[in-house]
Amino acid sequence: MKFGGTSMAGTERIRRVANIVRKQAAGGNEVAVVVSAMAGETDRLVNFCREANALYDPAEYDVVVSSGEQVTSGLLALTLQSLGNKARSWMGWQLPIHTIEAHAKARVSTIENDNLVSAMETGEIAVIPGFQGVSNENRISTMGRGGSDTSAVAVAAAVGADRCDIYTDVDGVYTTDPRIVAKARKLKAVTYEEMLELASVGAKVLQTRSVGLAMKAGVRIQVLSSFVDDNATPADDHPGTMIVSEEEMNELVERGEMERQHVTGIAHDKNEAKVTLTRVPDTPGSVAHIFEPLAAAGINVDMIIQNVGRDKGETDVTFTVPLADLARAQVLLDDKAEDIGFNRVITDSKVAKISVVGVGMKSHAGVASTMFSALADRGINIQAITTSEIKVSVLIDEDETELAVRILHTAYGLDADDEAA
């Protein structure tokens, strides 16, 4: 079980969490709990680090920021004890949770599970601070913001858990953003691949890396809300969304527990920007000149289109980069203007990427054409297209985001009969 910062914000909320944990344990389950810091605490600690040293040493930053989860893990263990449960906290260095790579963005390498398994077998609830581990140099390491989801999945994998329940402030994964489409439906299950596509295009329920790790390790995740009434056991009475393998999804469909859909959800992402280079020489290698410096700078280029220009031997090249990297990309391209040989850089940050996602489309043609005609019918212009096995994305004018999401949600038959709660 994993609880986020909003669920851990203060001793009263920690008591609610303890009650949820306790009911799982009372149901005969061996339970390990991964916790985030109290909401706001990590920001407070990060600010201290910035004030102390603008160019902070990530190893010392990790010492400071990891303390937030240390506090909540101790407090949850204390609260569970006060409810009559056996419980103890296990710091990242105590289990240990070994990490590799750089401080402040470490990755779990291995978790030694002996301590954890023997404690859990005696009925003791293990409480583990998320986000933290220990480096090869025996120093505290942290996994980057949102890393507690990854901690939870890694712990679940280490103990061979039946399920990793991630409690958050939403009660599951929806067919689309319910703030845009009132008839969005909560999904009973999605596959890892779908969740990755949905997360990467803006449905930020889980940290992307945690989903990748779960897929690799075969950990079944359930996303659900800790803000349900105190007398219910959410994991049982208020099921969230299961994130499972494609095989399990197929079994669910065969058993009639899930309907087979071609499209599982509609995602949108306003954090992209469009860059067009005009009059690039249409010679071998010229496109490589554009993307090599961007790749070297760690800037992810997503959609790419090449249009033959009006003049022979020249072409316009359009692509998207994350909005946060736009300024940096522009500087890099200006520096390389002579090498690449373009005329102008035109940028547009008022764009949005709309994606339809679904494992069902692997075996079903026509998903893309449904999308294009539904948007064309309402006069929405498509500026770029990119596809994968389970996703079709288009780039449109940012102002048309909500309209496009609603049109597509209806077009693929995703609307619920009633409005979402």
Added chain:
Amino acid sequence: MKFGGTSMAGTERIRRVANIVRKQAAGGNEVAVVVSAMAGETDRLVNFCREANALYDPAEYDVVVSSGEQVTSGLLALTLQSLGNKARSWMGWQLPIHTIEAHAKARVSTIENDNLVSAMETGEIAVIPGFQGVSNENRISTMGRGGSDTSAVAVAAAVGADRCDIYTDVDGVYTTDPRIVAKARKLKAVTYEEMLELASVGAKVLQTRSVGLAMKAGVRIQVLSSFVDDNATPADDHPGTMIVSEEEMNELVERGEMERQHVTGIAHDKNEAKVTLTRVPDTPGSVAHIFEPLAAAGINVDMIIQNVGRDKGETDVTFTVPLADLARAQVLLDDKAEDIGFNRVITDSKVAKISVVGVGMKSHAGVASTMFSALADRGINIQAITTSEIKVSVLIDEDETELAVRILHTAYGLDADDEAA
């Protein structure tokens, strides 16, 4: 060097601390720094624990409350780095600082100094969270409130430091409380024994246990203030009070750096209460019946007087206990009323203990009689007396505390020529 919570309260103050540390390092010294949590932080964390579980598990309490020093140690290392110094933090479990005995009141057993010495030899400043160590079970332990002083002395002993500078919010040890006697003088040096007597009777500059450890390990302590102007190096320009062995004190006197005094300081303590049992049978063993149950309950009895009563074969017994234990003592005595066989328990919490302290009185008679006549001259009634080799204490009415301290400060020639700053 050790800095308390007021000195570490926020990143600006930590920058002042870093500047003080940096100047010591720049003077060619190898430096280890022990830090407290930000002022108020430990209270905040203790309150969380109480809210989570009124009868908290001290092992989990330690996980929670030790985080305050973890934060400040990381922040001081970051700040030192920002000033161009090599620095890193070392958690209690990383050195490690091994502790024994119960959680929340652990004692240092050994500190492994290999890491520390090699780091310091390369010019790296070691920053160590005070108050924390690691138990035999590899769990975080803490040493009780004020334990950072003890951490500092233990670290100084482990690395064979020339000196343990304890920065606090007073600038040294005074002949008496300067809030009572404006002409109190800052002492250049006191012996461990004197400091222990002064601390135990209310001059709470250092945690008593840290002074005992320093005496045992031969660590020279300097008490000084971190609140002096930024451009001075306090350790050199604003010397505080050295706490040293009697041998070193004798050398200082022989070299003419200190004047030989019969009395070093006057302390007062309002945290005692007087208990009188009337008409106790004057038989062998009856007094033992009084003090055995108190000792078993961990209540320290200090002054004891026995007066022969009006009736033959009976006596009144008066003694003092800490004010905080008075209610508990009274219950215990009432329970044992039949065994002891007294008539009534009379308690008085409006008393104060005034002590004159000085190694000089070992070789000088008349210190006690000076005290008694000075107080008698002003009509102050002495209710009880206790003495040690280097201390004479009397119990008086609490209302006369300030008057008695002033009278004695003058009587022993301790008044400064000018008023203290």
